[in-house]
Every structure is written in structure tokens, then in C-alpha cells.
Amino acid sequence: MPSLRDALRDVGFTLDGVADCLGERASRALHREQAVPADLVTRTTTAPVGVLVRLFTLGRPVSASALDRVLPGWDVDRLARTGLVSVEGDHVRTLFDLRPYGDEQREWWVLSDLSEVMTGRPLPVDHVLGIGGASTTLASWTTRTPVGRALDLGTGCGVQSLHLSQHASSVVATDISQRALATTRFNAALNDLDWDVRGGSMLEPVGDETFDLVVSNPPFVITPRSDDMPTYEYRDGGQVGHAVVADLVRSVEQHLTPGGVAQLLGNWEVPEGGSWEDVVGGWLAGTGLDAWVVQRDVQDPAEYAELWAGDGGHRSGTTGFEQMYAAWLADFESRGVGEIGFGVITLQRPRDGREPWRDLVASTGSVASPMGPSVAAGLAARTWLAEHGDAGVLATAWQCAADVTEERHGRPGADDPSVILVRQGGGLGRAFRADTVLAAYLSVCDGSLTAGQALDAIATLVDASPETVRAQAVPQIRDLIADGLLIDPTD
Known part of the structure; x- marks a missing residue:
């Protein structure tokens, strides 16, 4: 008897299979949470992928007889006994x-609660989110260096946890929501993975344990503490303002091994x-942590209110x-x-007792x-800059990274440019304005000197x-090293 995962894979309910079934236009629309094009494409289909997309992705009823023919070893009765579907006469609803979900290396299948697009109703407060913008952002930004323990x-x-399983020897997954914990356990079993799943608030479930990598998409949404406000478990941490994220930043240090990394998403309130x-x-x-914080977006209070008041299926005008x-x-x-x-x-x-480095930067454009x-x-x-200092910078033969380009701008007819920009093609896509000295240095920056x-010279x-030239150029060179525009070719 095939596992559900194997049955889904064998009939082509995969990322490529779904994309081929829907086509580019309907796929793009579905990514924008617009289901009509996908509904039209799958309305009359009898192909296994189309039936499964209609049932599990769009939340539309399908005939029991059609579903019985789709998944070998997983007929309607077995799906119903597993709790995945309900039978309503001769039709089935999920x-x-x-x-399916995946990255450049692996593909999985992910179970979550029905979205408001599928139900047409506001979400219940214990709703378990599926794959959304925040979760994919965190997954994209997480380092994938092999580690021992991950949280x-x-x-x-x-x-x-799916992503962590590719490069962590063991994974601990925590949540305060009992429904989320049950969903996580199901997804671990569905994908034949073994995680240590624990219930509790924030860091409570891990006691005094330490980890090589901590990742968190915490309940960071800033929510008024009002009886009239629904408290969604997936987004509301129950504290005032940005206290949930602030507390996590202050407390995660004791749960990191030396050299350990924590990566999380967050909101922060900025006073007038x-x-x-x-x-x-x-x-x-007061913490001893190195910190690299990248602000990706800014909203005024009205924009923020519009976003989150409409989250969960609540419609403007109601x-x-x-x-x-x-x-x-x-x-x-x-x-x-x-x-x-x-x-x-x-x-x-x-790893040692050195002073921590801090880099807080705003970058709202496209990134790698x-x-x-x-x-x-x-x-x-x-970290290298913190450990080696300016002396190390001056003693190294740096080289411009392959994705670095230079732009020169000047008035028509002018002999010399008035602005020289050094631009990074990958990473954060940073651009630095170069003065005469820095431009001259970059022109000979090939790893030989x-x-x-x-x-x-x-x-x-x-x-x-x-001394004057070094004092002027070294801080700029440090910035270029930090963001990857200058590299050590011997590494």
C-alpha cells in the first residue's frame, strides 16, 4: 500500500505537475490568491492532477467516483478515515x-487549514497558515550551512522545519497552538521526517537547551489588546506593541551555541x-550578539491597519x-x-569574548x-572584519566580486563624471557612491595588490x-567587504 506522499508523487501532484496542469496565467493568478482562472481550467478535467488541484488547492467539491480513480491505494473511504475529506452524497470536499512545495533541492507536500479564499469566510482564531509570504521570506533568508541542532x-x-531537515542533524519545532502542533506532526509524517515537536510559548519548551541555528516566524503582528479584536494564534503574541519580537531578541542569546545564529522576522514601532x-x-x-538587521518595508499606521484588519478574510466596508x-x-x-x-x-x-558587531540597514528593493x-x-x-580590523583590511589583496558593475553619470559634454556608482548584482543589490580615491582603488582591485x-600608490x-587616503578609503572598503562587493580571492 503506497504512502500518501508516494501516491501524490506518482500521479504527478508535484510543483511541475500542477504548473503544467494550470498553465502560466492561472498559476500566477493563484499565487495572487485569485482562484477563478484555476477554477475554469480544472472545472471539467478528469486528469488526476486536475482533480487533486480542484479538491485540495481550490477547495471545490469533486465527485467521489472521480476521486476514487485518482490515487491508487487512497480511495475516498481511506481519505475520509484519515480525516482529510468529508463525503457529502456523491461528492467529496477537502x-x-x-x-506540493519545494525549493531548489527538494520537494515536499504541506497540509494546512483551508484559506479564506477556499471557504469564503473569515478565518477561525486557531487557523493554521499554510505557505505564505512571510514563511517563504524567512526560508529564503535562512542560512543553509550544515548544523547540528536547529530550532x-x-x-x-x-x-x-522542512527546510531545516536538509541541513540540520536534528530539528526541534515548537508552537503554542495545539492545532499547529498536530499539523506539524502530520507534515513530518507525510514527508517521512522525524522532528521533536513540543508545545509551549516562545522559548519555554526548550528550557536551557542550546542550538546552532534558531529560525522563527514569530507572532509579530502588532495588535490592539481589545475585546473587540480577534486574537489569531498564528499572528498575535498577546503583548503590547512589538514586545514579542523585542523579548525574543533579548532572550535568544542564551539558547545559541558559540557561533550559533538566530534568524527571525519582525515588526517594530517607530515613534514620531x-x-x-x-x-x-x-x-x-546589553546583549553580546552580533546583529545584522535589514528593514524591508515601512508602513504608516493607516496602511498597517488596512493590511491586518483585512487579514483573515475580513472585508473592507464591513x-x-x-x-x-x-x-x-x-x-x-x-x-x-x-x-x-x-x-x-x-x-x-x-565564539569568543570580542565586542559584537552591529549593522542595521534599510533595503527595500529586490534581493537575491x-x-x-x-x-x-x-x-x-x-565577523572577519570584527576579528581582523583595519590592519587586516589593508594587508589583504581584495578583488571585486563578479557581479559588481560601475556606473558613471555626468553632465552632457563634461570631461569627468559627476557621480560614480558601484553596484552589486546579487545579495541586497547595494549601490555605493564612489569618490575619486575609491574609484581609483576599485579600478586596480584584482587581487594582485x-x-x-x-x-x-x-x-x-x-x-x-x-595616512589621509587610508583614513578616507578604509571605511568605504569595509562596507564593500561586508556586503560582498569585495572578496578575498584566496578563500
Whole structure:
């Protein structure tokens, strides 16, 4: 008797199979949570993939006789006994969302609760989310260096644990939601994986245990503490403002091994006239953690209220939506919030007692996908800079990375450019404005001269002292090293 996973794979209910069934237009629409094109494509199909897409992905009823012919070894009765479907006369409805999911290396199947697109109703408060934008963002940004123990904090349906299973020897998955824990256990069994799944709030389930990697898509949504506000387990941490994320940042250090990394998503409230760097920097004060925080988006209180009041199937113009919208605005006003930031927080526990490094940067444009390799390289580069200092920078023969380009802009007819930009093709897609000295250095940056040798030669050309040129250029060179525009070709 084939396992459900094998049966789904054998009939082509895979990423490629679903894409071929739906076609590019319907697939793109479904990714935008618009089901009509996919509904039209699958309405009259008898192909196994089409029947399964219609049932498990769109939430439409299918005939019991058609479903009986689709999955060898998994007829309607067996699916119903497993709790996946309900039988209504001669038709079958799914009780869960079930779909293929994968990355560049592996494909899985993920079970979650039915979305509001499938049910046409607001979500229940114990809803277990499937694969969404936040979960795929975290998965993309997570480093995939092989590790021993990994923790998926706030696992939901177990998406991050699926990825962790590829490069971690053991995975612990935690959540406060009993429904989420049951879903995670099902997905582990479905994909023939073995996780240590534990219930409890935030870090409570792991006691004083330590991990080489902690990942978390925590309940970071800033939610008014009001009796009129539904408290969704997947997004609401039960605290005021951004306290859930702040507390996690402050407490995760004791659960990291030396050299261990924590990566999490978060929101932060920025007061009127304040800066997000001061807010997040305040969370880090007193910890011994290295920190690389990238702010990816900013919303004003009204935009934030519109997003989350409409989350979960609540529609603009309804009484519930308007009440929640007003509650969010009042909540932000009570704390003097000017804007709300969203981003990715990467923390590292140093292996020794050195001073931690901190890098807080805003980057709202397109980034590499996946970002994990760039994050791993960025952690290594920033750590190297902290350990070797300016002397190490000057003693190394750096080379421009292969994805670095230079742009020169000037007035028509001008002999020299007025602006020189050095741009990164991958990673964060950073762009740096280069002055004459930095541009001259980059022009000879091929790994043959140390930075010190090159800068001293440039000092002679611009008729300045070597000390002056080094003081001007080294901070800029450090930034280029940190973000991967300059690399050590001997590594």
C-alpha cells in the first residue's frame, strides 16, 4: 500500500505537475490568491492532477467516483478515515489545504487549514497558515550551512522545519497552538521526517537547551489588546506593541551555541520623529550578539491597519473591518507611533569574548533569491572584519566580486563624471557612491595588490599623504567587504 506522499508523487501532484496542469496565467493568478482562472481550467478535467488541484488547492467539491480513480491505494473511504475529506452524497470536499512545495533541492507536500479564499469566510482564531509570504521570506533568508541542532520557534505548519531537515542533524519545532502542533506532526509524517515537536510559548519548551541555528516566524503582528479584536494564534503574541519580537531578541542569546545564529522576522514601532535604528538598537543593548538587521518595508499606521484588519478574510466596508481599523489607529496613537517597520533580523553569538558587531540597514528593493547564501557570506565577512580590523583590511589583496558593475553619470559634454556608482548584482543589490580615491582603488582591485599597497600608490597620484587616503578609503572598503562587493580571492 503506497504512502500518501508516494501516491501524490506518482500521479504527478508535484510543483511541475500542477504548473503544467494550470498553465502560466492561472498559476500566477493563484499565487495572487485569485482562484477563478484555476477554477475554469480544472472545472471539467478528469486528469488526476486536475482533480487533486480542484479538491485540495481550490477547495471545490469533486465527485467521489472521480476521486476514487485518482490515487491508487487512497480511495475516498481511506481519505475520509484519515480525516482529510468529508463525503457529502456523491461528492467529496477537502477539510484541509494540501499542496506540493519545494525549493531548489527538494520537494515536499504541506497540509494546512483551508484559506479564506477556499471557504469564503473569515478565518477561525486557531487557523493554521499554510505557505505564505512571510514563511517563504524567512526560508529564503535562512542560512543553509550544515548544523547540528536547529530550532523552529513558532513552527505553524512546519514549513521552516522542512527546510531545516536538509541541513540540520536534528530539528526541534515548537508552537503554542495545539492545532499547529498536530499539523506539524502530520507534515513530518507525510514527508517521512522525524522532528521533536513540543508545545509551549516562545522559548519555554526548550528550557536551557542550546542550538546552532534558531529560525522563527514569530507572532509579530502588532495588535490592539481589545475585546473587540480577534486574537489569531498564528499572528498575535498577546503583548503590547512589538514586545514579542523585542523579548525574543533579548532572550535568544542564551539558547545559541558559540557561533550559533538566530534568524527571525519582525515588526517594530517607530515613534514620531524617531528612527528605526534606535528602536531595534535598543533591543540589542546589553546583549553580546552580533546583529545584522535589514528593514524591508515601512508602513504608516493607516496602511498597517488596512493590511491586518483585512487579514483573515475580513472585508473592507464591513462593520468588523471598520471597528478593527479604528482600534489599530487608536492603539498606535496612544503610543505616539509614526511608522511601522518590517524586516529580517539575523543574530550571531560570537565564539569568543570580542565586542559584537552591529549593522542595521534599510533595503527595500529586490534581493537575491534565495538570500541565504548572501546572508551566510555577509555574516562571515562582518565577523572577519570584527576579528581582523583595519590592519587586516589593508594587508589583504581584495578583488571585486563578479557581479559588481560601475556606473558613471555626468553632465552632457563634461570631461569627468559627476557621480560614480558601484553596484552589486546579487545579495541586497547595494549601490555605493564612489569618490575619486575609491574609484581609483576599485579600478586596480584584482587581487594582485594589498589594499595598503594600492592606496599608498593612489596617494602619490592624488598628491595626498598615505595616512589621509587610508583614513578616507578604509571605511568605504569595509562596507564593500561586508556586503560582498569585495572578496578575498584566496578563500
